[in-house]
Amino acid sequence: MVRDADATRRRLLDAAAEEFAAFGIAGARVDRIAIAAASNKAQIYHYFGNKDGLFEAVFHDLVVTTLRDSPIDANDLPEYAGRLFDGYVARPHVQRLATWYRLERAGTQDPIDIIAESNAAKVEAIAKAQAEGAVTDRWSAVDLLGLVLQISGLWSGMTPEFAALVDDEDHAHRRAVIVDAVRALLA
Amino acid sequence: MVRDADATRRRLLDAAAEEFAAFGIAGARVDRIAIAAASNKAQIYHYFGNKDGLFEAVFHDLVVTTLRDSPIDANDLPEYAGRLFDGYVARPHVQRLATWYRLERAGTQDPIDIIAESNAAKVEAIAKAQAEGAVTDRWSAVDLLGLVLQISGLWSGMTPEFAALVDDEDHAHRRAVIVDAVRALLA
Numbered sequence: 001m002v003r004d005a006d007a008t009r010r011r012l013l014d015a016a017a018e019e020f021a022a023f024g025i026a027g028a029r030v031d032r033i034a035i036a037a038a039s040n041k042a043q044i045y046h047y048f049g050n051k052d053g054l055f056e057a058v059f060h061d062l063v064v065t066t067l068r069d070s071p072i073d074a075n076d077l078p079e080y081a082g083r084l085f086d087g088y089v090a091r092p093h094v095q096r097l098a099t100w101y102r103l104e105r106a107g108t109q110d111p112i113d114i115i116a117e118s119n120a121a122k123v124e125a126i127a128k129a130q131a132e133g134a135v136t137d138r139w140s141a142v143d144l145l146g147l148v149l150q151i152s153g154l155w156s157g158m159t160p161e162f163a164a165l166v167d168d169e170d171h172a173h174r175r176a177v178i179v180d181a182v183r184a185l186l187a
Numbered sequence: 188m189v190r191d192a193d194a195t196r197r198r199l200l201d202a203a204a205e206e207f208a209a210f211g212i213a214g215a216r217v218d219r220i221a222i223a224a225a226s227n228k229a230q231i232y233h234y235f236g237n238k239d240g241l242f243e244a245v246f247h248d249l250v251v252t253t254l255r256d257s258p259i260d261a262n263d264l265p266e267y268a269g270r271l272f273d274g275y276v277a278r279p280h281v282q283r284l285a286t287w288y289r290l291e292r293a294g295t296q297d298p299i300d301i302i303a304e305s306n307a308a309k310v311e312a313i314a315k316a317q318a319e320g321a322v323t324d325r326w327s328a329v330d331l332l333g334l335v336l337q338i339s340g341l342w343s344g345m346t347p348e349f350a351a352l353v354d355d356e357d358h359a360h361r362r363a364v365i366v367d368a369v370r371a372l373l374a
Contacts, residue, residue, distance in 0.1 A: 024290065027213050098346065099290060103211065103283065106347040115348040123352060138371075142352050143364045146341055149349070154337045157344075159285065160293040161302040162336070165310060165329050177330045184325075185371050 009047050011037040016058045021093040024100040025055050056112075059101060062094050063114055072122045074129035077148050078182040084152035085178050089171060095156040119145070136186050144185070151181050196234050198224040203245045208280040211287040212242050243299075246288060249281050250301055259309045261316035264335050265369040269362050271339035276358060282343040306332070323373050331372070338368050 015036035019028045030051055034041050048054040069090075070083040088095050127141040139147065155174045158166070202223035206215045217238055221227050235241040256277075257270040275282050314328040326334065342361045345353070 024211065024213075026211075096290065099286060102344070102346055103286060103290070106350075111348040111351050115346065116351060119348055119352055138367070139364065146345070146349060146353075147338070147364070147368055150337060150341045150344070151334070154333055157289070157337070158333070159289055159302065161298040161306055162333060163293075164298050164303060165306055166333075177326065177334070180325070181334055181372060184374065185368060187371065187374065 008037070008039055008043060012039055012044060012047060012054070013058055013061055015039075016054050017062065017093050017097065020055055020058055020100065021096040025051070025104045028055070030054070055101075059097055059112070060114065062091065062097060063112070063118075065091070066094055067114070067118055072125050074122075074125040075134050077126075077135065077144070077186060078179040081148050081152040081182045082175050082179040084149070085155070085175050088153065088156045092156075095153060099157070139185070147185055148182055151178055151185075154178055154181075195224070195226055195230060199226055199231060199234060199241070200245055200248055202226075203241050204249065204280050204284065207242055207245055207287065208283040212238070212291045215242070217241070242288075246284055246299070247301065249278065249284060250299070250305075252278070253281055254301075254305055259312050261309075261312040262321050264313075264322065264331070264373060265366040268335050268339040268369045269366045271336070272342070272362050272365050275340065275343045279343075282340060286344070326372070334372055335369055338365055338372075341365055341368075 012033065015033045016028070018036065019033045023029070028051065030041055030044055033054070034044055044054060048057050066084075066087050070080070070087045073080050122145050123141045126135060126144055129135040130137045130141060135144070154177065155166075199220065202220045203215070205223065206220045210216070215238065217228055217231055220241070221231055231241060235244055253271075253274050257267070257274045260267050309332050310328045313322060313331055316322040317324045317328060322331070341364065342353075
């Protein structure tokens with residue numbers, strides 16, 4: 001029974017990630033998620049309370065996976081940016097969900113603890129590497145983290161018009177541009 | 188009469204920019220826009236056809252303004268990035284509208300001509316500066332344009348969690364980070 005419940009919860013999270021990535025928080029429909037997960041709305045409310053609770057569970061799940069798969073290495077920020085990019089390619093939902101979250105929820109609710117804590121830990125790691133002389137102090141640790149994160153998202157947030165200019169989907173090339181750009185910041 | 192019509196159209200565009208920036212395309216409500224513009228839904232349909240037509244008019248309007256105020260100078264890409272940042276600060280709607288457009292419309296309709304043409308002209312300008320030896324050829328013109336545009340949006344697309352780390356809203360500092368980052372790419 002526990003295993004069944006876990007499987008249902010997992011199916012609901014996966015279906016909800018698809019739905020929220022496509023339509024955002026306001027646009028997502030709980031009944032479509034229930035159908036896609038071969039479940040029903042009552043189960044969604046049982047597990048997650050409401051649509052907002054479901055979004056938070058989906059988002060938390062993806063944040064945990066991203067933090068696990070792309071740990072920061074302040075002594076090798078170019079490769080860190082490359083790993084973030086790998087994660088965005090492997091899980092295209094992450095960037096879309098984060099963007100919907102920012103558009104629909106920023107300013108209306110408290111920052112998410114796990115992201116805030118993770119950011120603070122990253123800033124600390126970069127500041128430490130700077131204090132040790134391993135990383136340039138041309139930028140503050142916060143500014144440098146911001147630049148690295150922004151550059152890692154280069155290909156994930158392309159406008160349709162820009163995407164039309166990029167004539168290949170060469171993963172290795174795209175990754176190299178990101179890694180090389182961060183390397184240039186640190187030179 | 189022409190002047191009245193222009194004024195009404197302008198009020199509708201301004202009210203619609205607020206509404207679309209806040210709620211996106213699907214979430215925007217035509218009746219709220221009509222009230223905010225001291226107009227009515229019939230006038231919106233008269234001028235713009237439907238909600239999609241209104242969004243396109245708003246977006247086109249902002250794109251034209253942005254292109255006019257932030258022309259590319261391929262021989263000074265750091266300052267170009269700084270000017271783009273100035274524009275995002277002056278018109279915070281631009282980045283939000285562009286992001287809603289990307290999330291809600293990318294892949295469902297043709298690229299917008301004015302943006303596609305502008306991007307192509309920018310790539311050409313950068314390629315020319317590269318051919319003249321004025322700009323590094325470490326990156327392709329397309330990749331370099333992508334990096335410059337992405338870096339210029341550093342502070343506009345912050346997550347709430349990252350924004351909480353940035354303890355000031357010092358415009359000059361934020362601009363300097365962007366200009367300096369693009370400078371580092373070109374070194």
